[in-house]
Amino acid sequence: MKALVYDEYTTNDDFSKILKIKDIPEPKPRPNEVIFKVKAAALNYDDIWGMRGKPLAIPLPHISGTDAAGEVIEIGSDVKNIKVGDRIVSHGNMSCRICKECTAGREYDCRDRKIWGFETGPLWGGYCEVTHLPEVNVVKIPENVTYEQAAAASMTLLTSWHMLVGRAKIQPGQLVLIMGGSSGVGSYGIQIAKLFGCTVIATASPDKLDRLLELGADFAVDHRKEDWHKEVREISKHITKPFGDTLGIDVIFEHIGGSHWNKELTLLKYGATIVTTGATTGYHSQTDLRHIFFKGINILGSTQGSRAELEHGLYWMSRGKIKSIIDSEYTLEKAPEAHNKMLNGKGLFGKILIKP
Numbered sequence: 001m002k003a004l005v006y007d008e009y010t011t012n013d014d015f016s017k018i019l020k021i022k023d024i025p026e027p028k029p030r031p032n033e034v035i036f037k038v039k040a041a042a043l044n045y046d047d048i049w050g051m052r053g054k055p056l057a058i059p060l061p062h063i064s065g066t067d068a069a070g071e072v073i074e075i076g077s078d079v080k081n082i083k084v085g086d087r088i089v090s091h092g093n094m095s096c097r098i099c100k101e102c103t104a105g106r107e108y109d110c111r112d113r114k115i116w117g118f119e120t121g122p123l124w125g126g127y128c129e130v131t132h133l134p135e136v137n138v139v140k141i142p143e144n145v146t147y148e149q150a151a152a153a154s155m156t157l158l159t160s161w162h163m164l165v166g167r168a169k170i171q172p173g174q175l176v177l178i179m180g181g182s183s184g185v186g187s188y189g190i191q192i193a194k195l196f197g198c199t200v201i202a203t204a205s206p207d208k209l210d211r212l213l214e215l216g217a218d219f220a221v222d223h224r225k226e227d228w229h230k231e232v233r234e235i236s237k238h239i240t241k242p243f244g245d246t247l248g249i250d251v252i253f254e255h256i257g258g259s260h261w262n263k264e265l266t267l268l269k270y271g272a273t274i275v276t277t278g279a280t281t282g283y284h285s286q287t288d289l290r291h292i293f294f295k296g297i298n299i300l301g302s303t304q305g306s307r308a309e310l311e312h313g314l315y316w317m318s319r320g321k322i323k324s325i326i327d328s329e330y331t332l333e334k335a336p337e338a339h340n341k342m343l344n345g346k347g348l349f350g351k352i353l354i355k356p
């Protein structure tokens with residue numbers, strides 16, 4: 001079968017130099033595994049970290065791809081709930097399932113956790129024609145959800161769901177600020193906050209503001225402007241709040257970091273929450289501690305989520321309340337172009353797919 005393989009890391013992000021199409025043997029299932037024909041897989045930034053070999057030296061030769069959806073063609077002898085012909089999508093968080101964190105339902109905090117397609121291998125990921133996963137790491141795709149929609153959702157919808165529902169515990173009537181609403185996590189964040197009856201202000205670069213409104217955001221703000229936070233504060237003054245509520249943002253959905261961080265803190269009302277899952281523009285942010293202690297702010301970190309949360313999110317996709325925004329689709333052969341697009345982010349809106 002065909003697979004997208006690399007045998008060496010890149011030092012200059014020249015993905016076309018290292019990514020090769022190779023013919024490798026089809027996998028056979030271990031007793032607890034399902035084998036599936038990949039119909040669609042979605043790109044994530046960990047693909048690029050893998051190809052760089054930084055910050056982790058991942059196993060070589062390597063097949064990337066954490067989010068893959070496909071049709072089951074074979075199952076191992078111990079598989080109970082999945083059968084041949086089922087439509088499934090990966091839950092790429094591979095945890096031990098027996099440690100204290102796993103059995104407490106916090107499988108994303110497992111110390112033995114590995115991200116499938118990133119830390120696994122050699123030759124074990126989603127960018128190939130046929131792949132394999134333990135039964136516990138796949139979820140059935142509900143009706144009305146296509147392979148493409150499911151693949152795009154897997155890690156990204158899960159991350160957004162866990163941030164807003166699992167960690168920040170959003171409530172109807174809250175005012176939620178979604179930073180970077182045009183990214184994968186941001187586009188789901190807007191839709192999840194609307195599903196929960198929140199009022200949503202979302203930010204993006206100026207060329208993408210209309211699309212935030214199409215996704216359901218009530219207000220869209222250009223975060224490239226130096227004083228974007230003043231605009232958010234002004235909008236928040238004109239939003240009708242539930243009886244007795246004070247002005248300000250209840251929950252900020254953050255994954256940008258850098259210079260935005262302190263401005264975000266100024267927008268939070270007393271007792272409010274900021275939940276963060278990344279730092280695409282920089283890890284080092286200055287924090288004015290007065291905003292934290294004086295206002296009693298909750299700062300929550302978040303990464304991935306549980307398999308059950310992925311199933312919740314997919315359920316609401318099947319009910320038509322959440323959809324994946326797909327930027328573009330590429331073949332395995334065109335993967336370097338796809339990764340370049342993700343890396344430079346120009347004009348990108350939503351997820352990039354690879355279809356073997």
Ligand SMILES: [Zn+2]
Binds near residue numbers: 096101110
């Ligand atoms: Zn564990």
